[in-house]
Amino acid sequence: MTDYAEERQMELEALESIYPDEYQPISDNEFKISIYPDENENDKQYGVLLHVKYTPTYPDELPEFDIEDLEGTLSDDLHTKLIEELRLVAEESLGMAMVFTMASLLKDQLNEIVMSAQRILQQEVEERRRKAEELENAKFHGTKVTLERFIDWKKKFDKEVAAKDELERQARAKELKNKLTGRQLFESDKTLALSDAKFMEDGDVSVDVTLYDKAERSAMVDDEDQDNDENAVWKRLQDED
Structure with a gap:
């Protein structure tokens, strides 16, 4: 028992x-x-x-x-x-x-x-460290560029450049439209042709340039430019004497 x-x-x-x-x-x-x-x-x-x-x-x-x-x-x-x-x-x-x-x-x-x-704790620590390293590396490497991302970026970039060029073209066209040359201003405003009469001396002949066609007016302007050049040379010779 x-x-x-x-x-x-x-x-x-x-x-x-x-x-x-x-x-x-x-x-x-x-x-x-x-x-x-x-x-x-x-x-x-x-x-x-x-x-x-x-x-x-x-x-x-x-x-x-x-x-x-x-x-x-x-x-x-x-x-x-x-x-x-x-x-x-x-x-x-x-x-x-x-x-x-x-x-x-x-x-x-x-x-x-x-x-x-x-083991689980160590894995969690390593996972946190890995994620922290990935975030830190992302600051230096940025977003990884793929072919799809590059194509999307290129399309957007080209569109922005085209829009910028168009704005600049329109601005230049507007500027040229508003900015007339001296001859264009003279031809477009007939009052300028008569305004010099105030400064004419006795004996000077008043010429109505509006009576001449464009070619004749151009020749007159060229002759006037030549006279001005000759007067400038003559004045310089007198100063040298």
Whole structure:
């Protein structure tokens, strides 16, 4: 006949020896063991409590057990997953002391959880760094030019240049239209032909240039220019004497 009380007592003594600081007795048949992942044994930033209560025929039947948060918080899904894995390993150990096996499995699972969290954190850090580098590089490289973007830009540029050229052409045409030459002004305003009469001396002959055609008026202007040139030469010779 199995002496369950004796087997339980032997296991409790072994657990106190293995976990001198982590073992927390509640009664002769109930206790808690603090479990931390290897990465956090020193600072104990994350950990759980394995809460165990022996049943009357333990180890021939499973003990009552649960997982309590000690440091950090387990999600509901993760808590359920760990409980199920502990149940499976305990069932494989029926008939033998099984708490140490359960505690070891829980520690391994916590190690994996911590490593996974660290990997995720590292990935997030690297992703933020990558995005920051992309933003910084974008300041120097600008937008990547593709053939489609270049064609769109070229069309827009040509349209802007054509519009600018048209405005300049219209401005020049308007300026030329409003700016008459001396001859055009003289021919278009007949009063100018008569205005010089005020400055004529006695004996000067008034000529009505409007009586001449365009060719004759042009010849008259050329003769006048030649006379002015000769007068200028004569005046310069007198000054030299």
